Each structure stands twice: as structure tokens, then as C-alpha cells.
Amino acid sequence: xxxxxxxxxxxxxxxxxxxxxxxxxxxxxxxxxxxxxxxxxxxxxxxxxxxxxxxxxxxxxxxxxxxxxxxxxxxxxxxxxxxxxxxxxxxxxxxxxxxxxxxxxxxxxxxxxxxxxxxxxxxxxxxxxxxxxxxxxxxxxxxxxxxxxxxxxxxxxxxxxxxxxxxxxxxxxxxxxxxxxxxxxxxxxxxxxxxxxxxxxxxxxxxxxxxxxxxxxxxxxxxxxxxxxxxxxxxxxxxxxxxxxxxxxxxxxxxxxxxxxxxxxxxxxxxxxxxxxxxxxxxxxxxxxxxxxxxxxxxxxxxxxxxxxxxxxxxxxxxxxxx
Ligand SMILES: [Zn+2]
Numbered sequence: 001x002x003x004x005x006x007x008x009x010x011x012x013x014x015x016x017x018x019x020x021x022x023x024x025x026x027x028x029x030x031x032x033x034x035x036x037x038x039x040x041x042x043x044x045x046x047x048x049x050x051x052x053x054x055x056x057x058x059x060x061x062x063x064x065x066x067x068x069x070x071x072x073x074x075x076x077x078x079x080x081x082x083x084x085x086x087x088x089x090x091x092x093x094x095x096x097x098x099x100x101x102x103x104x105x106x107x108x109x110x111x112x113x114x115x116x117x118x119x120x121x122x123x124x125x126x127x128x129x130x131x132x133x134x135x136x137x138x139x140x141x142x143x144x145x146x147x148x149x150x151x152x153x154x155x156x157x158x159x160x161x162x163x164x165x166x167x168x169x170x171x172x173x174x175x176x177x178x179x180x181x182x183x184x185x186x187x188x189x190x191x192x193x194x195x196x197x198x199x200x201x202x203x204x205x206x207x208x209x210x211x212x213x214x215x216x217x218x219x220x221x222x223x224x225x226x227x228x229x230x231x232x233x234x235x236x237x238x239x240x241x242x243x244x245x246x247x248x249x250x251x252x253x254x255x256x257x258x259x260x261x262x263x264x265x266x267x268x269x270x271x272x273x274x275x276x277x278x279x280x281x282x283x284x285x286x287x288x289x290x291x292x293x294x295x296x297x298x299x300x301x302x303x304x305x306x307x308x309x310x311x312x313x314x315x316x317x318x319x320x321x322x323x
Pocket of ligand 1: 013014015019086090126127128
């Protein structure tokens with residue numbers, strides 16, 4: 001009998017309100033408007049109600065640097081969740097940074113996150129899936145266990161066009177954001193996790209899983225978007241994707257966002273450009289709950305760190321050299 005566990009990991013990019021306004025080019029982000037005081041207790045209660053499910057929270061360094069957020073971030077750790085690094089400045093053009101800028105940003109985020117949570121992150125996700133060989137190299141040199149920034153989908157350019165439909169960005173600002181959510185050719189990237197090797201250091205890459213073969217998104221915000229048309233259709237889509245993952249031996253890693261838990265009743269009017277922001281929070285969380293139950297039926301749900309360690313021990317884990 002095959003007793004090997006089949007895992008799936010869950011992570012949540014803790015993009016604060018200011019992160020979205022900044023990338024969207026909306027005024028007022030500099031004052032760092034936040035919804036974390038509403039969001040954090042809500043998501044903690046939600047995860048606890050799902051058999052005390054533990055996930056990975058990717059934290060933005062700038063938010064960890066604010067004293068007012070420390071009790072909130074500490075409550076995530078106290079509840080047993082993993083803390084990852086989601087960059088300091090949350091700039092989706094991080095892949096354009098020089099090496100010095102990359103090191104500055106990552107170290108600043110690590111220091112702030114460690115001071116706020118007393119946890120040193122071992123995982124990273126680039127803002128807006130921004131990733132470059134230089135970033136991977138710095139992560140490997142700094143002893144990170146895993147990166148989770150690749151998003152193998154053909155739909156990145158479409159998502160970006162949608163995001164900027166209502167923006168007032170200048171052409172220069174748009175140019176900096178031209179790879180937000182990735183390029184069309186990112187669809188050619190692998191869905192399967194692998195190990196990068198570079199000059200004696202290495203890093204496990206865990207892509208944000210997309211629909212096997214078709215490479216269309218299956219992260220929870222996308223499932224919520226589909227639920228605008230039909231909740232049954234959205235959950236059937238998600239279930240089919242996970243079944244295909246299982247059939248093809250792919251252990252998925254699924255992504256969550258704060259806006260999966262915040263709704264029209266939370267008065268976040270400036271964020272109404274997001275597709276599912278017309279729904280009430282309870283309705284959204286109902287869909288999220290069902291989606292996570294579908295996942296739990298198929299897989300053992302773990303944090304990204306547990307998932308990375310499990311891959312690291314697998315004898316047949318693929319290795320890729322870093323250019
Ligand atoms: Zn983000």
C-alpha cells in the first residue's frame with residue numbers, strides 16, 4: 001500500500017491596501033492606508049475554524065516596520081503560521097533592480113519581519129510575481145530554503161490589462177509595471193516544483209500552481225472571480241484542476257490574498273477595481289471555505305516551508321542549473 005502523503009501548500013500574500021494603490025498608481029498610498037486590523041483577526045478565526053489549518057503568510061517588510069502592526073503579526077506566529085518575505089517595498093518592478101537594490105530590499109524586509117515576529121523568513125515571493133535570476137541568486141546566497149515567485153500562466157498580460165484599465169499612470173510608470181503578473185511566455189514555465197542550483201548554493205522553487213496543461217489561474221482570487229458567474233461552476237473548475245494535479249502527480253501550491261476575505265461591506269471603495277469586490281465578505285469566505293475543503297479532501301494541507309522540506313527529501317526531485 002502506498003502510504004506516502006500527498007501534500008498541497010497554502011500561502012497568503014499579505015498585500016496591504018497601500019500595496020494595491022501603489023501598483024495601481026492611485027494617490028494616497030504614501031500614507032500607507034491599511035486593512036490589516038480588520039483582516040488579520042478575521043483570517044485567523046477562519047483558519048482556526050478549518051481544523052486549525054496552518055499556512056504561510058508572505059509579509060511586506062514596510063508593514064512589519066510599523067509598530068502598530070506588531071501585535072497583529074505576532075498573532076499569526078502565535079497561531080502557528082509560517083512567516084515569509086514578500087519584499088520590503090512591494091514594487092512589481094523588483095526584477096529591474098540592480099543587485100545592490102535587491103540585497104537592500106531583502107535585508108530591510110528580513111530585519112523588519114524578524115523584529116516584528118521573531119521569525120526569520122526562509123521563503124520569498126516577489127511582489128506581483130516579480131522575479132529575476134539576480135533575485136534568485138541573492139535568495140540562495142542568503143540561505144533561503146525556497147522561492148515561490150513563478151506564476152506559470154498565459155493569462156498574466158490579460159490580468160495586467162484588466163488591472164490597469166482604470167489607472168491614471170503615466171507611460172513611464174506603466175513601463176515599469178509592464179511585467180506585472182508576468183509575460184505570455186511565463187505560460188511555458190513549469191508548474192512542477194524544482195531545485196535551482198547556483199555556485200554551490202541552491203533554492204527550491206515552488207511555482208504558484210495553475211491549471212495543468214491549460215496554464216490558466218486556479219488561485220483563490222480567480223475562483224472568486226469565476227463565482228461571480230456561478231459558484232458551482234467556480235468550485236467545479238477548482239475541483240477539476242486539483243484532480244488533474246493529483247492524476248499527474250503534481251502537488252499543488254495555492255495562493256490566497258486578503259481581498260479573498262474582505263468584501264463590499266468592508267468599505268474598501270478605492271479597491272472596487274478588483275473583480276470580486278462587489279461581493280460581501282461572508283459570501284466570499286463561504287467560497288474560500290468550500291475551495292479549501294475540496295483541497296483538504298485531496299491533499300494534506302501544509303505550509304510552504306513544510307512543502308519545500310518535503311520536496312528537498314524526495315529522491316527524484318528535479319534539479320535545474322541557474323544561468
Ligand atoms: Zn503582493
